[in-house]
Amino acid sequence: MSAQSRKPTAVTPPAADLPPIERLRRVMAALRDPESGCPWDIEQTFETIAPYTIEEAYEVADAIAQGDMPHLEEELGDLLLQVIYYTQMGSEAGHFDFDSVAEGIAEKMIRRHPHVFGTDDVADSEAQTRNWEAQKAEERARKAAETGMRPSSLDGIPASFPALMRAVKLQKRAARVGFDWPAAEQVLDKLDEEIGEVRAEMRPNPSEQDMDRLEDELGDLLFVCVNLARKLGVDPESALRRCNRKFETRFRAVETMMQDEHGKSMEESDLDEMEALWQRAKQSEKS
Numbered sequence: 001m002s003a004q005s006r007k008p009t010a011v012t013p014p015a016a017d018l019p020p021i022e023r024l025r026r027v028m029a030a031l032r033d034p035e036s037g038c039p040w041d042i043e044q045t046f047e048t049i050a051p052y053t054i055e056e057a058y059e060v061a062d063a064i065a066q067g068d069m070p071h072l073e074e075e076l077g078d079l080l081l082q083v084i085y086y087t088q089m090g091s092e093a094g095h096f097d098f099d100s101v102a103e104g105i106a107e108k109m110i111r112r113h114p115h116v117f118g119t120d121d122v123a124d125s126e127a128q129t130r131n132w133e134a135q136k137a138e139e140r141a142r143k144a145a146e147t148g149m150r151p152s153s154l155d156g157i158p159a160s161f162p163a164l165m166r167a168v169k170l171q172k173r174a175a176r177v178g179f180d181w182p183a184a185e186q187v188l189d190k191l192d193e194e195i196g197e198v199r200a201e202m203r204p205n206p207s208e209q210d211m212d213r214l215e216d217e218l219g220d221l222l223f224v225c226v227n228l229a230r231k232l233g234v235d236p237e238s239a240l241r242r243c244n245r246k247f248e249t250r251f252r253a254v255e256t257m258m259q260d261e262h263g264k265s266m267e268e269s270d271l272d273e274m275e276a277l278w279q280r281a282k283q284s285e286k287s
Contacts, residue, residue, distance in 0.1 A: 025098060
């Protein structure tokens, strides 16, 4: 039955005095009801919802970066809704439900924190991180044995991660087994080398083969930039988000000054004018 032909059916909202998580679960069940639910919600699958989950996670991170607690509260609700969505669909298909997911993660947290729920002793957070990674490595080895695959230190890093995030994960795993530069200065040397290789591949009127090599070298350059950030203790994703916000703030300031002071748009100006205003926007941030 199409959305146009569905006859609206009034559904009584779940009672407000229910525990909040139970009320939210019942809301989602009502939205997914084949007879009286929302046509859009009924049509969704794990695959179609996944992009929204990624988007919501980034919006949570953005609210945190902005220090906007009311907005963070709202975005956390949106992210929680994604979990409720998946568990409702999992329940409908007989795979899992909210309770089994919650029980699974509770058991995992207990298992991975024997210093809290057991008698193990952990000196500090660094030691706990090592223990955590060792336990995860054991779990990955068990999974590899179950599937008959040869275990690797890189197992379990999803290919669907954003490329920047996955680069960090790959490098951290490699570093744990000693495959890493000892110091950041050596990464800087490698960065100079990769810049030179990019320059060598830059050609006027490049062919498809030229572009393929250029993409490959640019990928190497970005990977080394991520490595440098990791060696310096900087999260490259956070650094790039911060740079994006800074660029947007300055660019909007240039647009405003161009219009207010020169009476024209960016398209009507030249690069020298824009650069002068850009430097003024940078300077105003320091005052």
